[in-house]
Amino acid sequence: MTARLIIGALFMVGLWALVAKRNLVKKVFGLTILNSAAVLLFIVEAGGSGDGAPIMGGGQRIVDPIPQALMLTAIVIGVCVTALALGMAYRLYKATGSMDIEEIRKRLGNG
Amino acid sequence: MKARTPSAQVLTAVLCIAAASFALWPLATLDEAWPEGIRDYLESRGQDESGARNLVSAIYLGYRGYDTLGETIVLLVAVSGAIGMIGAAGSKLAPGYADAAQGQVPVAKPTRRVHRRTELIDVVTGKLGPVVLVFGLYVMLFGHVSPGGGFQGGVVVASGIVFLGMGSKGAGLSPLVGAGTLARIEAAGFLALLLAAGLGIVSGAGFFAPPLRGVSPVGYIVALNAVIGLKVGAGIGFLCIAMLGETER
Numbered sequence: 001m002t003a004r005l006i007i008g009a010l011f012m013v014g015l016w017a018l019v020a021k022r023n024l025v026k027k028v029f030g031l032t033i034l035n036s037a038a039v040l041l042f043i044v045e046a047g048g049s050g051d052g053a054p055i056m057g058g059g060q061r062i063v064d065p066i067p068q069a070l071m072l073t074a075i076v077i078g079v080c081v082t083a084l085a086l087g088m089a090y091r092l093y094k095a096t097g098s099m100d101i102e103e104i105r106k107r108l109g110n111g
Numbered sequence: 112m113k114a115r116t117p118s119a120q121v122l123t124a125v126l127c128i129a130a131a132s133f134a135l136w137p138l139a140t141l142d143e144a145w146p147e148g149i150r151d152y153l154e155s156r157g158q159d160e161s162g163a164r165n166l167v168s169a170i171y172l173g174y175r176g177y178d179t180l181g182e183t184i185v186l187l188v189a190v191s192g193a194i195g196m197i198g199a200a201g202s203k204l205a206p207g208y209a210d211a212a213q214g215q216v217p218v219a220k221p222t223r224r225v226h227r228r229t230e231l232i233d234v235v236t237g238k239l240g241p242v243v244l245v246f247g248l249y250v251m252l253f254g255h256v257s258p259g260g261g262f263q264g265g266v267v268v269a270s271g272i273v274f275l276g277m278g279s280k281g282a283g284l285s286p287l288v289g290a291g292t293l294a295r296i297e298a299a300g301f302l303a304l305l306l307a308a309g310l311g312i313v314s315g316a317g318f319f320a321p322p323l324r325g326v327s328p329v330g331y332i333v334a335l336n337a338v339i340g341l342k343v344g345a346g347i348g349f350l351c352i353a354m355l356g357e358t359e360r
Contacts, residue, residue, distance in 0.1 A: 008139055055165045056158045
């Protein structure tokens with residue numbers, strides 16, 4: 001329960017950055033924090049199902065390896081999303097000369 | 112649409128957070144036991160069926176090979192997309208990387224560079240690069256028996272490549288840091304992955320299945336890990352080095 005609440009708080013921090021911050025780079029940070037919160041939630045939840053890492057031969061009851069395999073995918077996709085988002089932010093900066101989302105909207109002429 | 116005032120923005124954000132908390136609250140109070148059927152199955156049969164003692168490797172290379180193939184394609188597309196977007200914005204990419212972005216990008220000149228880093232970073236990263244590369248290869252090749260695997264090892268290899276790129280002071284670039292080399296390694300890695308996946312079809316075992324029957328499939332897992340690691344390392348290294356071109360000068 002405590003772990004879930006802390007992860008929830010982390011998720012909210014990411015959401016806050018995504019919604020309230022006007023700087024595009026900080027928005028991308030928020031996206032990354034959201035992704036990390038989701039990854040942590042899966043790992044922590046599955047961690048309750050055993051004692052040892054999911055590697056055979058340790059003699060312990062292993063945790064469920066499926067969430068770990070899924071999160072491996074999620075981390076890679078998260079890196080891809082971050083790289084693309086930063087690329088887009090850079091492109092917007094080059095086009096408008098600003099990282100501020102309101103300023104960009106104004107300068108692109110539909111503000 | 113008129114620009115939002117800061118207070119309206121904060122109000123929007125607070126409402127968003129409140130709505131998200133309300134929606135996620137059941138998740139925090141959920142009291143279901145973790146389903147253990149699949150865990151027990153993997154614990155008893157996973158190693159024999161896939162050959163990997165590390166059951167995470169067993170899943171993403173043995174049972175769910177398709178996912179891994181899709182994942183590497185996503186990574187490939189993201190790297191090409193990011194390079195294309197940065198290059199098309201008129202950015203200076205590192206020397207040699209302009210070919211990757213259709214050759215119309217002004218390339219940063221290796222001469223006339225301002226040092227924004229201290230000598231210390233140059234020396235330390237240059238010396239540390241090969242060590243990190245070796246560790247990355249270890250993580251990659253021993254992914255079936257210990258924590259690690261192709262993706263994790265690949266990212267370590269990529270950071271080794273970035274170290275080499277940072278430490279080589281522009282002029283004396285290590286050949287490994289060259290755009291052509293990395294792009295070729297990535298392409299060869301992807302081709303090898305497709306070939307390794309297709310081998311099973313030729314021998315009648317099926318797509319993404321170990322091609323030799325009656326032999327322990329552990330060698331197949333090691334081969335897949337190595338191929339994926341090289342591909343991921345070259346891809347992410349390529350992306351980072353290409354981005355370094357702008358900040359370095």
